[in-house]
Amino acid sequence: MDKKQHYNADDLKILEGLEAVRVRPGMYIGSTGVNGLHHILWEIVDNAVDEAANGYADEIKVTLHADGSASVEDNGRGMPTDVNSKAGMSGVEVIFTKLHAGGKFDSENYAFSGGLHGVGASVTNALSKWLKVEVYRGNVFKMSFSSYFDKAKKKWMCGIPDAPLTDTGVKASKKGTFVHFMPDSEVFETVEWNYDTVFKRLKELAFLNKGVKISLADEREVYSVQKDEDEEGNEREIKVKEPPREPVTFCYEGGLKDFVKYLNDGQTPLYSEPLYYSDVKDIQVKGAPAGKIKIEFALAHTKDDSESLFSFVNNISTVEGGYHETGFHSGLLKAVNDYARANGFLKAKDPAFIADDIKEGLTAVLTVKLANVEFEGQTKTKLGNPEVKAPVEQTVIEGMQKLLAVRGNKSVFDEIAKKAKFAADDRIKHRAERDVAKAASENDGLNLVGKLASCSGKNPDMNELFIVEGDSAGGTAKQARVRQYQSILPLRGKPLNVQKKSALQALQNEEIKTMISAIGAGFNRSFDVSKTNYKKVIILSDADQDGMHIRCILLTFFFKYMRDLVNAGFVYIGMPPLYKVYKKDVTEYAYDDAELDEKIKKVGKGYQLQRYKGLGEMSAEQLWDTTMNPATRNLIQVTVEDAAEAASVIEMLMGDKVEGRKDFLAQNANFNKVDGFIERVNFNKERKEVDD
Ligand code: 2B7
Numbered sequence: 253m254d255k256k257q258h259y260n261a262d263d264l265k266i267l268e269g270l271e272a273v274r275v276r277p278g279m280y281i282g283s284t285g286v287n288g289l290h291h292i293l294w295e296i297v298d299n300a301v302d303e304a305a306n307g308y309a310d311e312i313k314v315t316l317h318a319d320g321s322a323s324v325e326d327n328g329r330g331m332p333t334d335v336n337s338k339a340g341m342s343g344v345e346v347i348f349t350k351l352h353a354g355g356k357f358d359s360e361n362y363a364f365s366g367g368l369h370g371v372g373a374s375v376t377n378a379l380s381k382w383l384k385v386e387v388y389r390g391n392v393f394k395m396s397f398s399s400y401f402d403k404a405k406k407k408w409m410c411g412i413p414d415a416p417l418t419d420t421g422v423k424a425s426k427k428g429t430f431v432h433f434m435p436d437s438e439v440f441e442t443v444e445w446n447y448d449t450v451f452k453r454l455k456e457l458a459f460l461n462k463g464v465k466i467s468l469a470d471e472r473e474v475y476s477v478q479k480d481e482d483e484e485g486n487e488r489e490i491k492v493k494e495p496p497r498e499p500v501t502f503c504y505e506g507g508l509k510d511f512v513k514y515l516n517d518g519q520t521p522l523y524s525e526p527l528y529y530s531d532v533k534d535i536q537v538k539g540a541p542a543g544k545i546k547i548e549f550a551l552a553h554t555k556d557d558s559e560s561l562f563s564f565v566n567n568i569s570t571v572e573g574g575y576h577e578t579g580f581h582s583g584l585l586k587a588v589n590d591y592a593r594a595n596g597f598l599k600a601k602d603p604a605f606i607a608d609d610i611k612e613g614l615t616a617v618l619t620v621k622l623a624n625v626e627f628e629g630q631t632k633t634k635l636g637n638p639e640v641k642a643p644v645e646q647t648v649i650e651g652m653q654k655l656l657a658v659r660g661n662k663s664v665f666d667e668i669a670k671k672a673k674f675a676a677d678d679r680i681k682h683r684a685e686r687d688v689a690k691a692a693s694e695n696d697g698l699n700l701v702g703k704l705a706s707c708s709g710k711n712p713d714m715n716e717l718f719i720v721e722g723d724s725a726g727g728t729a730k731q732a733r734v735r736q737y738q739s740i741l742p743l744r745g746k747p748l749n750v751q752k753k754s755a756l757q758a759l760q761n762e763e764i765k766t767m768i769s770a771i772g773a774g775f776n777r778s779f780d781v782s783k784t785n786y787k788k789v790i791i792l793s794d795a796d797q798d799g800m801h802i803r804c805i806l807l808t809f810f811f812k813y814m815r816d817l818v819n820a821g822f823v824y825i826g827m828p829p830l831y832k833v834y835k836k837d838v839t840e841y842a843y844d845d846a847e848l849d850e851k852i853k854k855v856g857k858g859y860q861l862q863r864y865k866g867l868g869e870m871s872a873e874q875l876w877d878t879t880m881n882p883a884t885r886n887l888i889q890v891t892v893e894d895a896a897e898a899a900s901v902i903e904m905l906m907g908d909k910v911e912g913r914k915d916f917l918a919q920n921a922n923f924n925k926v927d928g929f930i931e932r933v934n935f936n937k938e939r940k941e942v943d944d
Contacts (some may be wrong), residue, residue: 269351270411273378274399277439281376290449291441292376296324296431299373301457301567303328304464305621308864309428313362314454315469316445323432330389331429333417342417344395348377354768359703376433377411381441383433388424393417399436403412445472449495455502459514460567460619470501508550508617515562515615519554522613522671523664526552529651533643540624545640547647549580551616553671559611564619567634574628574635576620576644577741581607583648584616588672591656597669605672612675620644681756686778704770705730705740717770717786718826718880719743721793721802725867725875729792732876739786741770748799749805750812758813771814789817792826792879794866804898811895818895827886828870829878832862841878841888 273280281291295315303309307327316322332343339346351374377383377397387393395417399410434921447470474494482488506511512526530548537543537795548811563570563577588610592598598605620640628636655661701724707715717739720726726742733740741763748761755776758764768775773783791806798894803825810818817823829841833851842848852859864870870878877883898937 270378271408273375274408274410277379284439285441286446287731288357289435289443292379293322294374294433295373300324300326301461305461310463311465313467316472318471320443321432321434322445323430325428325430327426327428330427333389333393344387344417345413347373349396350374358492366836374411379436380433381436387429388427390424392420392422392424394420457567458502459504459507459511460564463505463757465501465503467499467501470497505723508548510566511617512550512552512615515560516554519556522553522667526550527655529655531647533640533647535622535643537624537639543623545620545622545643547620548645549616549618551614553613553668554615555613557612561613562617563623566621570633570635571635572629572631575638576635578617579641579644580618580648583645583738585610587649587652588668591665592669592672597673605676609672609675609679609905613671623860672923685755685759685776704766707737707739709736710744712785712787715786716788717741718790718791718792719806721799721870728870728872728875730882731872739770741766746802747805750809776813779814779816781820782823784817787822788824789822790824790826795828795830807890807895807898818890819894821889823890825888825890826879827888828867830864833859
């Protein structure tokens with residue numbers, strides 16, 4: 253906005269003062285919106301936190317006053333009250349009137365905070381209507397500042413001392429610093445503190461600075477907005493006064509450990525206590541003198557599989573990551589790999605874990621503190637100093653080694669290694685799975701795959717896939733079908749029961765591969781029902797025990813690996829008849845015993861009865877009439893509950909839950925009864941005529 257490209261010496265001098273902050277507040281606090289408003293509070297809070305982080309204070313009180321002002325108090329050493337010889341004014345005055353005055357006082361004691369924080373308390377002063385400071389350092393010292401528009405000079409006077417720092421002569425009953433200020437409504441679009449924002453940030457700071465007691469009091473009136481109707485029935489919003497907010501205090505003796513526990517609240521931890529380590533290392537940031545970096549981390553795993561790493565640089569959240577995160581990940585990866593290799597979790601033939609493997613279920617908080625940091629990224633929340641990576645990585649490796657040596661931690665490391673191995677196996681398995689499923693799906697499934705007799709039509713809405721028990725019935729079905737719409741996949745013997753098999757094992761099976769390939773919509777996680785070649789997948793098996801079993805196995809397969817096909821209502825059970833009742837030119841089929849009596853009456857005296865023992869006994873014509881012809885057949889649409897129940901029956905009979913199996917077999921003394929159960933599951937559902 254300022255069109256001036258070059259400043260002369262006079263300009264420079266002017267812009268050196270706090271006026272520069274007023275002219276371009278955005279440059280110093282980001283914006284004049286609600287974030288900028290809170291920024292001027294953080295500047296003050298940060299100074300108090302630094303005093304605590306350096307070990308001189310352990311209590312910070314933040315108050316949002318009824319008049320809209322805010323104050324911060326710490327119980328540290330108190331800002332320097334003596335005259336700074338270079339500036340010719342008190343330390344307090346320097347702090348509040350000079351830009352970038354931070355950290356120049358005591359670089360020994362402010363090893364990690366000197367100049368860490370952007371611009372300091374002077375910016376808060378510049379953008380406040382008034383600011384008052386009290387220093388408790390033996391006596392009580394006071395100073396105040398004001399901002400106003402000087403009509404004679406026609407310019408903003410900002411953060412101007414009302415008087416020099418005064419020693420009130422009153423003995424201080426406590427030690428520390430108290431800063432109280434009123435944000436200037438001429439600067440900010442809003443001057444209303446957001447309670448939740450302040451609450452969250454103070455809580456976060458309490459986690460990041462263990463043992464520091466941080467309290468928040470909100471003395472403002474609290475209103476809620478409620479909807480109401482006026483006399484004419486128009487909706488209006490009314491402000492309702494709420495009870496005042498109770499003060500809150502945050503203090504976490506466990507620091508980052510408590511932070512991790514808090515983040516994992518509600519999840520199941522893999523081990524009881526988070527791991528924690530901290531160290532200080534040398535660092536040489538480019539273009540800056542040699543310095544120190546303080547690195548701290550805590551981590552814990554949950555049985556979940558998502559990762560969350562919260563990282564901070566100088567107590568500022570680095571949402572976009574950066575070199576400290578890179579170092580953390582590579583250090584942790586190396587540490588876990590070394591442990592897993594040395595302790596048999598990774599065999600000689602196993603490839604090393606990759607970063608993703610050790611991230612599953614990981615919750616971690618990483619904080620680094622150092623001077624001369626550079627923030628990058630869209631929101632300036634990414635650490636851009638590459639020199640940070642190595643010391644963080646090194647610290648994590650060393651830290652994990654030291655933590656392993658702590659009694660009781662070996663089991664924690666075992667859990668971590670086990671979890672990583674599981675993730676790695678899963679990853680490898682799924683990659684293989686994706687590859688096979690992809691290969692299977694890429695073959696367009698309508699061409700002849702294995703023993704599949706494919707239909708010629710290309711419209712999934714019309715197409716039907718019959719999965720038929722036995723080669724002979726399959727052969728008959730191939731003769732009976734309408735070639736354009738009906739595909740036949742004969743199954744030889746019992747298909748693989750996938751209940752106890754991994755997805756990869758399932759994929760070794762020819763029949764399963766053929767099914768995946770025929771359906772053409774992928775498998776397991778990569779299954780995409782919108783790609784299916786068939787909107788009717790019909791299981792056709794005999795009405796006997798073996799047939800029930802096959803049906804159950806197939807339903808389990810669809811339930812486990814193509815659930816959306818079931819959800820979409822594309823899986824059906826074909827119903828072959830049990831009996832044929834006929835006489836000369838009348839033929840009736842009965843699908844169960846009750847129907848048999850009915851059909852016998854219908855055909856009348858002199859009827860003949862044929863009982864089908866299996867699909868294979870039928871002629872192509874009979875199979876077409878009874879089971880495949882959309883006009884006359886009976887189909888049951890499988891619901892996901894049916895499929896789930898089939899899967900759970902199988903689970904109970906053949907899965908790992910031995911207990912359930914014992915009970916189940918005790919109640920169902922013979923296997924007929926067991927299959928009777930399976931039969932009920934699949935057939936005694938209300939028969940739905942769903943066909944065209
Ligand atoms: C980086 C600058 C701003 N400072 C000191 C000493 C103590 C101290 C402060 C502070 C905010 C609200 C209550 C150092 C540090 C200036 O130099 S700032 N305490 N608290 C604060 O601002 N709280 C200090 C060495 C010896 N004695 C005092």
